[in-house]
Amino acid sequence: MTDASYTGAGVNTVKEEAALAGLLGWVGKTLAFGAHRSALDFGYFASVLDLGNGVGLALSTDGVGSKLLVAQMLDKYDTIGIDCVAMNVNDVLCVGAEPLCMLDYIAVQEADPDLLAQIGKGLYEGARQANISIPGGEIAQVREMIAGQREGRGFDLAGACVGLVPMNRILVGQEIRAGDAVIGLRSSGIHSNGLTLAREVFFKQARYQPDRYIGELGRTIGEELLEPTRIYVREVLQLLRAGLDIKALIHITSDGFLNLARVRAPVGYVLEALPDPQPIFTLLQGIGRVSDEEMFCVYNMGTGFCLVVAAAQADRTLETLGRLGVEAFRLGHAVDDAGRRVHLVPRGLVGEGSRFRRS
Numbered sequence: 613m614t615d616a617s618y619t620g621a622g623v624n625t626v627k628e629e630a631a632l633a634g635l636l637g638w639v640g641k642t643l644a645f646g647a648h649r650s651a652l653d654f655g656y657f658a659s660v661l662d663l664g665n666g667v668g669l670a671l672s673t674d675g676v677g678s679k680l681l682v683a684q685m686l687d688k689y690d691t692i693g694i695d696c697v698a699m700n701v702n703d704v705l706c707v708g709a710e711p712l713c714m715l716d717y718i719a720v721q722e723a724d725p726d727l728l729a730q731i732g733k734g735l736y737e738g739a740r741q742a743n744i745s746i747p748g749g750e751i752a753q754v755r756e757m758i759a760g761q762r763e764g765r766g767f768d769l770a771g772a773c774v775g776l777v778p779m780n781r782i783l784v785g786q787e788i789r790a791g792d793a794v795i796g797l798r799s800s801g802i803h804s805n806g807l808t809l810a811r812e813v814f815f816k817q818a819r820y821q822p823d824r825y826i827g828e829l830g831r832t833i834g835e836e837l838l839e840p841t842r843i844y845v846r847e848v849l850q851l852l853r854a855g856l857d858i859k860a861l862i863h864i865t866s867d868g869f870l871n872l873a874r875v876r877a878p879v880g881y882v883l884e885a886l887p888d889p890q891p892i893f894t895l896l897q898g899i900g901r902v903s904d905e906e907m908f909c910v911y912n913m914g915t916g917f918c919l920v921v922a923a924a925q926a927d928r929t930l931e932t933l934g935r936l937g938v939e940a941f942r943l944g945h946a947v948d949d950a951g952r953r954v955h956l957v958p959r960g961l962v963g964e965g966s967r968f969r970r971s
Contacts, residue, residue: 616813616900623808625866625966651782656874657706657863658775660782668777670709674699675770678807679837684761685815685822686834689727692769693734694741695804698841700773701742702863702917705848708783709775711742716749721758721766723751731769734840742845744773785860785875785920792859792946793926794872794881798939799916801890803841805866806910810837813900828891836892844917847938856929857922864912870963872918873952880949884957887941889914904959905968920946 619625636654643650651660651668658672676695683692693716701711716735720727728751739746760766802810814820814833822834829836844863851858860875872881893914897907907913921929926942933940944957954963955971962971 616809616817616902617906629966651779652707652784656784657703658709660707660709660777660779662779666779668707668709668779668782670704670707670711670775670777671772672700672703673770673772674703675768676804678811679804680767680769681761681811682807682822682834682837684765686838687762687765688838689730689765690733691737691838691840693731693736694738694840694843695734696769696771697735697738697742697744698843699804699865700771701744701775701843701845702841704773704775705845706783706861706863707775707777708781708852708858708861709777710849711744711773711775711845713745713747714739714771714773716746717752717768717770717772718749719752719754719758719768721753721755721760722764723753724764727765727767731767738840738843741843744845783858783861785877785879788859788875788877788879788920788946790879790946790948791923792920793923793929794883794943794945795919795921795926795929795933796864796887796915796941796943797844797847797917797919797933798842798887798941799864799890799912799914800842801839801892802837803865803912803916805912807837809900809902809910810896813896813902818899826895828895842916847933847936848917848919850936851919851929851932854932856932857925858919858929859922860918860920862918862920864915864918866910867966868908868911868913868963868968869915869918869954869956870909870966870968872920872954873963875920877946878948878950878952879946880951880953880955881944882947882955882957883944885941885943886956886958887914904961905970908956908959908961908963908968909966915943918943
């Protein structure tokens with residue numbers, strides 16, 4: 613058995629970055645159009661348009677990815693909508709905005725009433741958790757374009773979220789200083805990233821069936837992979853309203869802790885206290901012989917969201933999160949580093965650019 617990797621499973625992030633440059637070459641020119649100017653450059657978790665009178669409109673769009681194929685394998689679709697909401701609202705949070713609403717887009721092989729009802733149930737639950745509305749959306753029947761794991765049940769699901777943020781309170785990490793603390797919030801598991809590699813390892817290499825019970829997980833492998841992405845709206849908004857000196861909010865998705873380097877300040881990070889990853893990650897790494905470098909580049913590894921706060925307020929932040937019933941931990945601190953490197957001390961890894969390497 614060869615060592616598994618994201619590229620080997622069919623996801624070429626290097627090629628994607630090169631292709632994206634061509635798209636942005638044209639889309640970037642549209643920033644000159646319209647009455648409202650973008651307050652941020654491309655590449656952050658969400659965009660912000662200046663509406664005037666000190667009001668910013670935060671926008672983000674995302675989909676669920678190949679987690680949809682796991683739902684099709686199980687013929688279970690009532691939680692996948694939670695993932696769609698989570699991937700969008702968690703990104704909008706990252707600029708300090710309060711998510712207000714989301715629109716969904718569902719492309720289907722055929723308009724199956726039961727399928728759409730189950731998807732709708734998940735969208736409802738995600739919206740309830742995030743305290744947003746879904747005032748509209750679109751369904752497209754495109755049989756020629758959509759296939760999947762189960763005939764008639766092929767679909768794609770994506771959303772676009774809108775939020776509001778005062779222009780003078782936009783958070784992009786511009787005030788981060790050396791010594792500021794990095795606080796991590798526990799993930800619910802694999803979330804909605806890296807499912808292509810996970811499916812390659814579990815269903816192709818190990819030849820597991822989705823209903824195979826795994827003792828370490830306490831449930832079937834399919835159920836574990838379908839665990840919904842955690843929504844962080846409630847706790848993050850509580851922290852923002854508590855007057856804490858929050859410097860940055862970071863959604864840990866694809867690229868893992870490398871997302872910390874997306875902030876505006878020229879800083880790096882030293883993370884000395886990483887939480888133990890959930891069993892799904894250790895199981896995947898062991899079966900697929902996936903390197904630490906690859907695991908921490910593809911997965912959240914137990915931390916789904918990060919805050920950067922003034923060091924003097926780290927304890928208060930953790931206490932507030934504890935009162936809210938949120939599992940959180942102090943991961944490390946920011947350091948002066950124009951190279952924006954991320955050091956994972958317990959694993960002996962250094963992240964720079966889009967990859968981790970051995971230190």
